[in-house]
Amino acid sequence: QGLKDIFKDSYHIGVALNRWQVTSDDPKAKSVIENNFNSLSPENGLKWERVHPDPDRFNFEFGDEYVALGEKMRAFTIGHCLVWHQQVPDWVFEDEVGDLVGKDVLYSRMENHIQTVAGRYKGKINGWDVVNEAFNEDGSFRESKWFQIAGKDFIKEAFRNAQKADPDAELYYNDYNVWRASKRKGILDFAKEMKAEGIKIDAIGMQGHYQLESPTLEEIEQGIIDIHEAGFKVMITELDVDVLPRPRRAEGADLNMNFANSDEYNPYKEGITPEAEAKLAQRYEDIFAIYEKHKDKITRVTFWGLSDRNSWLNNFPVRGRTNYPLPFDRNLDPKKEVFEKL
Numbered sequence: 325q326g327l328k329d330i331f332k333d334s335y336h337i338g339v340a341l342n343r344w345q346v347t348s349d350d351p352k353a354k355s356v357i358e359n360n361f362n363s364l365s366p367e368n369g370l371k372w373e374r375v376h377p378d379p380d381r382f383n384f385e386f387g388d389e390y391v392a393l394g395e396k397m398r399a400f401t402i403g404h405c406l407v408w409h410q411q412v413p414d415w416v417f418e419d420e421v422g423d424l425v426g427k428d429v430l431y432s433r434m435e436n437h438i439q440t441v442a443g444r445y446k447g448k449i450n451g452w453d454v455v456n457e458a459f460n461e462d463g464s465f466r467e468s469k470w471f472q473i474a475g476k477d478f479i480k481e482a483f484r485n486a487q488k489a490d491p492d493a494e495l496y497y498n499d500y501n502v503w504r505a506s507k508r509k510g511i512l513d514f515a516k517e518m519k520a521e522g523i524k525i526d527a528i529g530m531q532g533h534y535q536l537e538s539p540t541l542e543e544i545e546q547g548i549i550d551i552h553e554a555g556f557k558v559m560i561t562e563l564d565v566d567v568l569p570r571p572r573r574a575e576g577a578d579l580n581m582n583f584a585n586s587d588e589y590n591p592y593k594e595g596i597t598p599e600a601e602a603k604l605a606q607r608y609e610d611i612f613a614i615y616e617k618h619k620d621k622i623t624r625v626t627f628w629g630l631s632d633r634n635s636w637l638n639n640f641p642v643r644g645r646t647n648y649p650l651p652f653d654r655n656l657d658p659k660k661e662v663f664e665k666l
């Protein structure tokens with residue numbers, strides 16, 4: 325039984341894909357994707373720097389193949405992401421001499437980007453992460469260049485543009501640590517304000533980049549309940565579980581070192597221990613028990629990557645580690661311990 329069958333009465337089960345997986349002829353990769361997932365997300369390929377690297381140049385090679393795969397699979401196909409402070413070229417914010425542009429120029433660039441990208445995939449992409457990661461942990465607005473130039477209004481402007489570009493697509497605000505009460509309050513207050521002004525916003529995406537011990541199950545659950553009570557659908561948009569210890573600069577770790585040979589911070593180079601594997605399986609069982617309890621509120625759960633081999637967590641927050649965050653191992657085989665508990 326694939327993941328999508330296990331949860332077929334609950335929510336869509338998604339996976340984030342990069343180019344090689346979208347275009348791969350590898351029969352194993354293809355069958356794992358098709359048998360387990362009924363929703364797709366683009367891991368990097370539709371981010372601004374990839375799809376719109378220069379003012380007059382768009383690159384739709386990935387996007388076209390990606391939506392074709394989505395159509396072939398009849399998957400619920402996600403666009404990620406229209407407005408973010410990362411993976412966006414500097415030219416978006418700058419004039420010819422490198423000074424920050426004014427709000428009007430920024431808005432016309434934003435409009436051109438959203439109309440061109442979301443407009444191209446109108447009717448083919450079912451839901452867009454319109455704005456990604458615009459809030460700080462304390463619930464205030466992140467001091468991104470978007471915010472510096474346009475203030476908090478840039479978020480509303482992005483949603484207005486997205487709705488115009490594809491009136492039928494669902495529109496999402498997406499962020500990490502939405503389980504944190506202070507951050508969630510900032511997000512939900514603003515989302516409610518938008519809604520009251522008639523701006524379309526359908527769901528709040530909780531990324532779900534978890535560790536083994538944090539956040540607590542209570543924190544995850546409260547997040548789901550609060551989003552629902554505020555009047556939005558809940559989506560878990562980027563689920564994975566980091567099983568490695570997190571080096572922290574504050575605790576003296578040198579984050580620039582090569583962690584490939586670190587026994588302290590990369591303990592499972594030769595393979596994960598049975599104890600750690602059991603913890604991972606337990607964590608997934610616990611998390612999905614919460615999701616199932618609230619399946620009336622959650623419409624999608626998406627894993628951030630196909631297998632441990634492809635996970636961004638091998639290189640985040642530091643490079644050169646061997647991580648084990650996903651239900652499929654480096655050979656694209658399902659982890660028995662995890663699947664037994666789902």
Ligand code: XIL
Pocket residue numbers: 367368456531562636
């Ligand atoms: C990550 C990708 O997985 C990496 O490959 C890339 O180098 C950086 O971005 N939050 C998001 C995602 O919204 O877009 C990020 O994806 C992970 C954190």
